[in-house]
Amino acid sequence: MIRRKKPPTISHVAQQAKVSIATVSRVLNGTTPVDDKTAKRVRAAINKLNFVPRHAARVLAGKRTHTIGLLLPEISGAFFQPMLKGIEAGAHDAGYDLLIHSTQIHDPSHRPLGEHNTDGLLVFTNSLDDQELARWHRIKFPVVLLHQTPPDSLNIPVITIENKNGAAMLINHLIEIHGKRRIVFLRGPEGHEDSVWRARGYREALEIHKIKFDHSLIASGGFDDEEAFITIQQMLTNGIDFDAVFAGDDDAAIGAIRALRMAGRVIPGDVAVVGFDDIPFARYLSPALTTVRAPIEEVGREAVRQLARLMNGEQAEALTLMRTELVIRESCGCAPASTISNPLQDELISSTRR
Amino acid sequence: MIRRKKPPTISHVAQQAKVSIATVSRVLNGTTPVDDKTAKRVRAAINKLNFVPRHAARVLAGKRTHTIGLLLPEISGAFFQPMLKGIEAGAHDAGYDLLIHSTQIHDPSHRPLGEHNTDGLLVFTNSLDDQELARWHRIKFPVVLLHQTPPDSLNIPVITIENKNGAAMLINHLIEIHGKRRIVFLRGPEGHEDSVWRARGYREALEIHKIKFDHSLIASGGFDDEEAFITIQQMLTNGIDFDAVFAGDDDAAIGAIRALRMAGRVIPGDVAVVGFDDIPFARYLSPALTTVRAPIEEVGREAVRQLARLMNGEQAEALTLMRTELVIRESCGCAPASTISNPLQDELISSTRR
């Protein structure tokens, strides 16, 4: 064990300033007016002793932890950087600390985050079982979901993006502008809701254009570079015929492109490839990736904003759908450049069931 | 404020199990043997009441928070994803929670992280003033630095990578294999130590080959795509003559390439461009980026490992230098593929002054 000098406590400060601990607490929190002179004395004492209130004691005495928790399945893929950035910034703005837990090893008995150490929780898709979610809902513990609708139609706020619409825009473009008919769709990880909605967008776009849905064109890309690579290689080996790939997300698009190249296919000449998310690198791929821009960072910020409302006892939006926009670049077969946004949508569409 | 049913406390459990709270605490922590039958009763009560100990109370009563803090300047750039992943995983393995704070707004009076709410701290370069660091050192609070040597030669453990060597390998390659003589170096952000060491590697490599150092070839890239883009554009406008660019890091390399392309230069034909870090996308750029692989995720893991030793009262390595390796791809002018590691180094070089 470490032996270090005991840090000063509030009573040391009180002694030094010749006041009671109650008064120190008051100048610390500004809860009750304190005479200017005494306040000055107290502040001097705090500085002199280099006093920092112990977090645990405050939390225990008061009611709030001033901390929000973030539950993630894992930190990987280019997707998480902007999301984390947005959440961190949002937490900072709202005056909360951020406790992060990635639940790679899901041990239900050891609950790392919850009402005992946070004031509220941000839960990313796939990181938790519905039962725990239901429990929190029951005890009215503030929770906001990211990219995941609540189970059993519990009334838990959700922030997500226009996945279906985005995917449909992409597929429409592929069909209408480039005359593609056999478009592969690479699913995301099991249970990942973004993937489900993107699949729906895909199917709807096909239906509109009277293209028959073909099961053999659907496979798993895992929203992951490596997995997509392997999957596309297999499809190629199996002689499946296709003229375009909607990779599920940008990471998977990268893997798909790699596999296609390795097999000698030209992109977009032989096969068009499109992604989803518009990660920062999408534009630097060659050919530059046609994709859908998801306002990932803004999702994070907005999620914290909604959570803050919940934590203040206010109502939060049941559903916040962030707008996505088509980003046409080269990998679909278009000539370089230009960003086309979707004119049918508003900046933020809330409380509307998809 | 939110009104929710009060969560069960240890005394509710005690009542339910017909034991004292001391006994409940004992089965909770396994500190003292408890009779099997009673233990079973207690566990049943815990389950029935859905009891989770309140973190704040444990911390206040015991001495440890079971939390480590991470101090970052900001979460941006492709660099942070693997680093965070490594740190999160390391913390998880060591049984600690992770509290993240990015100090974009540096308010010295409000100390978000410290001895009052964590057992130890990971501090990334550029995120803190030396004074605070010195204070922690004085009170023997466990701190490990990432990519930054301690000020005033305080004895604080450091984890970083072989920056100088990596940069030198890169420049040597450019000179020896590709005959480059006028190599631009793009510095990182002010005060970023990685940048300082890379600059030294750059200069040493020049010296070895008797190439005179030219001030006009040094400029700021900020380890940032956009900043590098602007800088290179300016150098081009100013008519500065160069045949290669060492961009400081991979993000900056991307910006540099973009600026060069826009000016009609061919890469690597007219100008070779190399980066540093080997972020996941480096290989997918075109031309594929020649760079130095930094084991970023492993740095994060190792940092937590060292911090854990400190927190357990053990000694930690004063300096852990993680090995870097040259990754030759196309942007330097080489033909595709092949990874050349540096045979002069061991897996991990520790406690050796650079």
Next chain:
DNA sequence: TACAATCATGAAAGCGCTTTCATAAAAACA
């Protein structure tokens, strides 16, 4: 000048745990 109203401050009661110390019950020994 007398009394009420206002204000600044202190005393003390928790918040929910861990841990020490004491004690009753059980086991071991003679």
Next chain:
DNA sequence: TGTTTTTATGAAAGCGCTTTCATGATTGTA
């Protein structure tokens, strides 16, 4: 069977704060 050792458990004292309640000092009003 009586005495000592061991084991399981409870009572109670904090840990360092916030907050309520009471009180003495100050100001205002007539």
